[in-house]
Amino acid sequence: MATSTAGDPGREQHEPFAVSGVIAVLFLASACVWASVLAPEGAVAAVTSIGVRDHCASGWVVPDTGDAPIPMAGRPSGSVLGSGGAVTVTVRGLTGDEIVLGPPVVEVVSRRPALPGVFLPAPCDAALPPGFLTADLDRPTVLLAPDGEPAEFPYQVTGTEPDQIVIRPVSTTDDVEWRLRIPWTSGVGTGELVVDDDGTPLRTTATSAARPFCVELPDSSRWVSCRSG
Template sequence: MTSYAAIGGRSGWVVPDRGDDPIPYRSPSAPPSAEAVFSSGGELTVTVQGLVGRSVVLQSMTVDVVRRSPAMTGVFLPVGVQGGVPPRKFLLNLDATAPKIVPEPDTVSFPYKVNEVEPEQFVITPEVTTGDIEWRLLLRWTSGSDEGTLVLPEAGKPPFRTTATTAVRPFCFDFNHRTWKPSC
């Protein structure tokens, strides 16, 4: 299971610029439109659980960059939500030629053991300063003599996408009307 969460003021969504019309609010975790791209500095949460009656050792997590392009132009819509289960926190510098998942301080790195009653939750904070990056996570696992790689997002789904906010103009959230607008 994966989900995005923006961190108050640091992250949000970038949408195509359509002038100064207000943009309606949907929910904290839902993108404001189908064209919305997650901005640098938010959090991607990945929850992994083992199969019934079988433990799995998560050996490593790596990144496969699918595409690099200039930062998306448009409007930046900041949002702020956080939640839930105590996670393992990692940073991801997508500006690097070969991006690596790096544990934040106080996070023990791989391997981790999961099963049907002991899941793990990973929170990855992708950062990019100038580009628009499409990427996938590769989670290598073993269970007894079995081994494999879980690719996220799953086959048939588009890769994760994170853009810098260097080519956008900011909108502000209007709490009274539950919309984003160009002036505060």
């Protein structure tokens, strides 16, 4: 989810308003699960998708309930996105004005040790799209950068020409709750788009404390215990 605060350049007081919608796109093989979209109001809005799209390296961490197979039918119950997944934010304007997006900032809300449980890896053909920004959640101040290089901002968006910001959050040690804050300016004022997961912080966990399951071949339709084979 994304919310925004904005202000008229001629006013000293900032007036908050809702400008967000959420689509949770959960990439598991060819399956997608869609959440409802909230009608946005204001000057700019964002739609957020969350998926495991990192060529076997990412996946979901779920509670450990034994070795029973788990079907790949949408996002597994009780799951948290593992390190290396993708959070894709599609930003668009809601007026006729051009919106200029500044560099996003990652706000860490909470930090705990890596979540224990079972790690369900993404199928190996679920590649991350090009042009993503890596968010190193292990750093005290999280930086967004493509392969260590500075991100190219500002972005410009309109209602007919939206743009995507793809974030690859990574952590080797922690279970991190976080939000994305995107400053914007336009002819109607300035503000900040606050991106989260349908009203709650985004969450990414290192997979180091979870035991791995395997993708069952050749169908890749469920996860199975690696030790049962």
